[in-house]
Amino acid sequence: GDSVTQTEGQVALSEEDFLTIHCNYSASGYPALFWYVQYPGEGPQFLFRASRDKEKGSSRGFEATYNKEATSFHLQKASVQESDSAVYYCALRGSALGRLHFGAGTQLIVIP
Amino acid sequence: EAAVTQSPRNKVAVTGGKVTLSCNQTNNHNNMYWYRQDTGHGLRLIHYSYGAGSTEKGDIPDGYKASRPSQENFSLILELATPSQTSVYFCASGDALGGPYAEQFFGPGTRLTVL
Numbered sequence A: 001g002d003s004v005t006q007t008e009g010q011v012a013l014s015e016e017d018f019l020t021i022h023c024n025y026s027a028s029g030y031p032a033l034f035w036y037v038q039y040p041g042e043g044p045q046f047l048f049r050a051s052r053d054k055e056k057g058s059s060r061g062f063e064a065t066y067n068k069e070a071t072s073f074h075l076q077k078a079s080v081q082e083s084d085s086a087v088y089y090c091a092l093r094g095s096a097l098g099r100l101h102f103g104a105g106t107q108l109i110v111i112p
Numbered sequence B: 001e002a003a004v005t006q007s008p009r010n011k012v013a014v015t016g017g018k019v020t021l022s023c024n025q026t027n028n029h030n031n032m033y034w035y036r037q038d039t040g041h042g043l044r045l046i047h048y049s050y051g052a053g054s055t056e057k058g059d060i061p062d063g064y065k066a067s068r069p070s071q072e073n074f075s076l077i078l079e080l081a082t083p084s085q086t087s088v089y090f091c092a093s094g095d096a097l098g099g100p101y102a103e104q105f106f107g108p109g110t111r112l113t114v115l
Helices: B097-100
Strands: A003-006 A010-014 A019-021 A025-028 A032-038 A045-050 A054-059 A060-067 A075-077 A087-092 A106-111 B004-007 B012-013 B019-025 B031-038 B041-048 B065-067 B073-078 B087-094 B102-107 B111-114
Touching: A003 A087, A010 A019, A019 A106, A019 B087, A025 A032, A025 A087, A032 A060, A045 A054, A045 A060, A045 B102, B004 B087, B019 B031, B019 B087, B019 B111, B031 B073, B041 B065, B041 B073, B073 B087
Parallel strands: A010 A106, B012 B111
Antiparallel strands: A003 A025, A019 A075, A032 A045, A032 A087, A054 A060, A060 A075, A087 A106, B004 B019, B019 B073, B031 B041, B031 B087, B065 B073, B087 B102, B087 B111
16 A cells, blocks of 8 residues: 655754655555645644656645656755654645555754 | 644553544645654644545554544544554645645644553
């Protein structure tokens, strides 16, 4: 079945560091790929999506490129801020009626 | 602005008791979802619905029932609560017309503790 594997556990960075959170997926065809972000005490919220090979999704300085050959959708940001501290989820949907499949989540801690 | 609300926000229940978690959305979305969130597991789908009167089993439905009496409301029911159901529960809604690219809008969550 469809599944998502992302960087496990926590990532701790200093402000202005470069961020990469790895996301790899397993699904047939061309699933839609998503990143969600969850701030403390809140529900997850949509960050951005991509739906075809080599498409770049982006929002709030974060970006990820759909790579079908590598089955990846890695989240990157050039210069993180303390306010980016949150849990980040990679997700996929394989079809219109299909459900979202979430990865386990990666907690980003940015040290000022 | 999309809005999904959940009640209660916090709940303490006893083992064997019945618990009902409620969700309301004002987005006029057809699809609604219940997830639980546990450390190391991320978000796991319990039940979902394509519209009023419909409920579908997700990945971990055992011990849970769902009810969708209207477009706006979706409830999660624990008939006999157990300590293993202690978790944070999230409701979400999504626009079916958006197809596979539609985002989901999440509520603020309900923290359930079963003693």
